[in-house]
Amino acid sequence: MLQQFYFKFVEAPTLLRIFSMAIFFIIFFGITIHFIEPQTFPTIFEGIWWAVVTASTVGFGDYAPKTVPGRILGIGLIFIGAGFLSAYFIRLATTTVASQNALKEGKTMYAQKNHLVIVGWNERSKEIIDQLQEMTIPRQIVLIDDSLKANPYTSRIVHFIQGAPYKDETLKKANVKEANMVLITADQNKNEVYADMNSILTLVAMKGCRPDLYCVVEILTKEQVINAQRAGANEVIETNRHASSIMLNSLYFDGISSTVIHLLDPLNGGHLKILSTKEEWSHLSFGQLAPLLLQEQTLLIGIQREEKTYINPPFEFPIQRADELLIIQR
Structure with a gap:
């Protein structure tokens, strides 16, 4: 069982291992100082509190060992505990920088959906x-x-x-x-x-x-x-x-290229879309359906039927249920 724990500990991330060892030494020294100087540290929690502030080199001074064994223990805590805490924070900073660099350099996996x-x-x-x-x-x-x-x-x-x-x-x-x-x-x-x-x-x-x-x-x-x-x-x-089609039209109609770009730009408020034919439209002609859609600020400009697209067909062009309508809609 100890061997399995050892292998799991070794395989754990470096940051987790350093943090775990720092916590272990803080708890160990906190409990030990309580038994060495029970009058100065009447509870285990106060011993752990002293170990935390000592290992982190904060040193509030509210608790301090009085005996030689207690002070020797404090020296050991400073050398061991502070070393592990320093290594932990250094490793944490290094990991953060490495993560930011990996994200910038395109090495980080994207975890969200529907993108x-x-x-x-x-x-x-x-x-x-x-x-x-x-x-x-x-x-x-x-x-x-x-x-x-x-x-x-x-x-x-x-x-x-x-x-x-x-x-x-x-x-x-x-x-x-x-x-x-x-x-x-x-x-x-x-x-x-x-x-x-x-x-x-x-x-x-x-x-x-x-x-x-x-x-x-x-x-x-x-x-x-x-x-x-x-x-x-x-x-x-x-x-x-x-691009060739736009260039060709520009040879015959001045300014048509900028008009097409303006038409296709969704930021201008107009969107070129394909709309499925509703059941009640299937008996109408192109000329009958166009004014109905225009009342909804939708401009009908063509019909897409199977593999063919009919732009501005004759008014009498019949609308079929399977047709898709080419529209410009706000």
């Missing part, structure tokens, strides 16, 4: 994080990146994890199994083909960790969109295609 995981540090992810923090209901964010050496934010608005996003160790630290959603951005340090390959590899790792996790992935090349969908992406953001 947003963002993979990759770049101007796009920075803009997303900044805008999320300005919203009325900010989200808990975990940032994964293997190129950063420290958390890019000085304040604790994101939990940083340093490491490759396709490794199990990194995913465990980010607590991906308890996450609400994942956004995978393209690696800006690689060319487009390798960046897409890296994004799909990360997507496969995420889905392998939790198959029902909602994953949004950024793909740069058109050829890799189908592979991202095969890998299980819930949404694929074709950055180059979207």
